[in-house]
Amino acid sequence: MTPNNIQKLRPSLPIPTEIKGAEIGSFAHFTVCVRLPEIAQRVIAENDFPLSIEQNLQVLIAEIPNGKIRDLQDVDAPDLADWTGYIEPYKGNNWLEVPWYFAEAYFYRRILEATTYFQVGSWQNVDPYEKQKRLGLETTIDAIGTLSEFGKSAIASATDIETKKNAFGQLLSADLWGNRVDLSLWPILEGGSSRVESTREQSFILVDDTAIIAEKVVNFQNLRIDFIVDNAGFELIGDLCLADYLLASNLAAVVHLHLKAHPIFVSDAMSKDVLYTIEFLAQATDVNVKELGLRLKDYIEQGRLICQENLFWTSPLAFWEMPELLYQELTKSSLIIVKGDANYRRTIGDRHWEYTTPYQSITSYFPAPFVALRTLKSEVAAGLSTEQLEQLPQQDAQWLTNGQWGVIQFVDRHH
Numbered sequence: 001m002t003p004n005n006i007q008k009l010r011p012s013l014p015i016p017t018e019i020k021g022a023e024i025g026s027f028a029h030f031t032v033c034v035r036l037p038e039i040a041q042r043v044i045a046e047n048d049f050p051l052s053i054e055q056n057l058q059v060l061i062a063e064i065p066n067g068k069i070r071d072l073q074d075v076d077a078p079d080l081a082d083w084t085g086y087i088e089p090y091k092g093n094n095w096l097e098v099p100w101y102f103a104e105a106y107f108y109r110r111i112l113e114a115t116t117y118f119q120v121g122s123w124q125n126v127d128p129y130e131k132q133k134r135l136g137l138e139t140t141i142d143a144i145g146t147l148s149e150f151g152k153s154a155i156a157s158a159t160d161i162e163t164k165k166n167a168f169g170q171l172l173s174a175d176l177w178g179n180r181v182d183l184s185l186w187p188i189l190e191g192g193s194s195r196v197e198s199t200r201e202q203s204f205i206l207v208d209d210t211a212i213i214a215e216k217v218v219n220f221q222n223l224r225i226d227f228i229v230d231n232a233g234f235e236l237i238g239d240l241c242l243a244d245y246l247l248a249s250n251l252a253a254v255v256h257l258h259l260k261a262h263p264i265f266v267s268d269a270m271s272k273d274v275l276y277t278i279e280f281l282a283q284a285t286d287v288n289v290k291e292l293g294l295r296l297k298d299y300i301e302q303g304r305l306i307c308q309e310n311l312f313w314t315s316p317l318a319f320w321e322m323p324e325l326l327y328q329e330l331t332k333s334s335l336i337i338v339k340g341d342a343n344y345r346r347t348i349g350d351r352h353w354e355y356t357t358p359y360q361s362i363t364s365y366f367p368a369p370f371v372a373l374r375t376l377k378s379e380v381a382a383g384l385s386t387e388q389l390e391q392l393p394q395q396d397a398q399w400l401t402n403g404q405w406g407v408i409q410f411v412d413r414h415h
């Protein structure tokens, strides 16, 4: 990346310090010390790895949080040189001294080193979270049926502008609330089912730019829309239903899905998860679900629904550090839909911004107009009001991290 590119790509405000796990009592501290080891234990429990891999994972668990950050050792991995650069400034630090987002991205990458994901052998390209991802789909078939039926009726009634705006707005909300289901936080226990609703009272949306976005999108004609995708499972169904509506109504000529290049954050979606999900839908007994799946298969075959993987999405970098090529690719979009909490954190560099800082002031670098659909699952925020910051803690002490509150934040293009 050329120096001047970095200048172009930074927020227009002084940049605060990064969130760190060392902050006692923080959710970051709890995640590093408690949740990450639990996730590694569950990887052992849910896969029948040989003893050597189980031992690799136990070594990783024992390292957290006081072990030292070290270079990766899976020499065949395509991202090894990138990670050597990411790790350099933090070598010798422990897991709490490094930025929280780095610790998490590094942790999920260490899981793949431990399971020999990038190495020739019987575990190459085996997704250690496959079971959770499939459960996340199979246990939500009722909610999938409801959302498919809504999408079908929305497409059929896409006649006048008001109807289109309302339908788009409801699909946008459904796509937001799909983010509440997150397997890194709430794994689906054996035999349990993850209760999902794709609707929720408006009052739980802390910033709601739906009207602005709907006004813009209903006047689109055959444009390009991009999703920076988050979780597989029910959340991905929300993405696919919204994409289906945009494509069937020709608001979008083409939809690009930006996906993870390898397994990360337990449930984050890769191309193979999108294709599996579409096949799952196309084989459903519910006619609305089956028809959705068949339409999506047609879009893929027609080149109107495109899956793009990129190692940047699994890197520990802030979004203002994206490679020039990817930045140029995203400038072609008329609207980018940024999904989930981890991506939201990256849009603001996972830093200690005042929660009232205008979101568009931090994200003025973004390559295209975008909307963030995020349920709050970490202690960062932007664009909130001082009244909200006074009221929310009384309403819900865990409002920043329990995924029960959301934002639909739109930022238009600045340059």
Ligand SMILES: O=P(O)(O)OC[C@@]1(O)O[C@H](CO)[C@@H](O)[C@@H]1O
Residues within 6 Å of the ligand: 031, 104, 179, 182, 184, 185, 230, 231, 265, 339, 340, 341, 342, 343, 345, 375, 377, 378
């Ligand atoms: O990006 P998602 O799937 O919405 O949420 C992922 C995430 O919220 O899970 C953890 C919750 O603490 C965080 O590490 C991370 O931000």
